[in-house]
Amino acid sequence: MAPLTLGFLMDPLEKVQVGHDSTFQMMLEAHRRGHTVRYFEQGWLRYSGTCAEARMRTVAVRNEVGRHFDVLEEEVRPISSLDVLFMRKDPPVDVDFLHATQLVELCSGKPPVYINSPRGIRDANEKLFTLNFPDLMPETCVSREREVLIDFIRKHPGGTILKPIDGFGGKGIVFVGPEDRNMRSLLELLTTQGHEPIIAQAYVPQSRQGDKRIILVNGEPLGAVLRVPSEDDHRGNMAAGGKPIKTTLTEREKHICARLKPKLLEHGLLMVGIDTLGDFLTEVNVTSPTGLAEINALDGVCLEAHIIDLAERLAARR
Missing domain, CATH: 3.30.1490.20 (ATP-grasp fold, A domain)
Structure with missing residues (x-):
């Protein structure tokens, strides 16, 4: 297909952890396919009087720690100039974050494909969204x-x-x-x-064996990683020192994913990371779910390829 322009609303590119950051994995895959990759930060967003725009950096990215990107161009562009916009700003979901989700929807031209939907991100608090499924939760x-x-x-x-x-x-x-x-x-x-x-x-006592991060794309589970807490902590989050372990999905977890799919698609939540403990759903992460690099390394797969495939299909319909 013809090259697309893919935008990433994210935290500073200088600070990404090469080999861990899921957003960067997607940027690498988009760049590998010949798409134009642009990124901008939340503070670079503005409204011009007719539409939302941002100071965007067109970048070339590489999987190399210490020199993982080059800026090819920096220019103010309308949000509608993007074919796809990945909403990947890390939490917290504060007032500035919510304002950013509102601004990016103000397009005078054809809006981009959003992954994930700004409205869906606003509606789906990562802790409270699970309350829609009380029978699946502790x-x-x-x-x-x-x-x-x-x-x-x-x-x-x-x-x-x-x-x-x-x-x-x-x-x-x-x-x-x-x-x-x-x-x-x-x-x-x-x-x-x-x-x-x-x-x-x-x-949930099974938490000592770890919690499971499951990546869903377009409502379908693509891969999972077990995050095992250290001996002196109860948290399995990798940011808190949890160790990633190879795993597979249980029948219960497949059932949880199937139950979530209609609600996720209804809200335009196309790339999601859910967390499970034992037989229970604990969180639905929609802002910038991580785990791609760890699952890729453990399973010998390339999950970001499926995400860029989806972006290309949706952009073609646009």
Whole structure:
């Protein structure tokens, strides 16, 4: 097919981890196929009076630590000049992030194909979206009220996981038992003295064997990696020191993926990373899910090829 122009709204390209960053894996594949690759940061977005535009850098990328990209051109361009826009800004999903998802939709010309849909990203909080599937989740409570949370914790003798709604990379996730003397202080800290709701979730003992990141593209599972926590931590996130281990999908996990597919496609969430613990769904990651490089290395595959294939098919329809 004719070369496309693929844009990536992301964090600074200078800071990506070559060999780990999933966004960079997709950029490499797009560049390998001869597509024009442009990237811009959230702060480079603006509205010109007729449409959204951004200062964009056209780049050549290479899989080489320390010199992984060259800037070929830098110019302000309208968002509609892109055939595909990958929304890959890392969390937190704060007010600036939400404003960016609104700006990129203001196209005077034909809008690009969005992966993922800005509206879908706004609607699908990575922790709260799972509440649409209560039968797939561990028992869960969302509240800012201390006594409500204490009551939930005390009903679960095996322990409770507490996590901030807008957390990412394992940050702020704590384990608490029903007799923990730090319980009230932890709740005060995590809820900011009762001003912010948090998630309390029944502890799943299988978490010691690791949580599983499953990559779904167009609603279909393409690969998975087991993330095993270190001996002195309860978090399997690779950003928190979890070790990636080769794995396959269980029948239960295939069922979870099938249940999620219609809802994901309804919201235009075409590249998603879900997390499972044992038989339970715990998160649906839609902003910038990671895991491509680890799955590729463990399974000898190239998941980003499937993602760029999808981008090409959708751009052809555009």
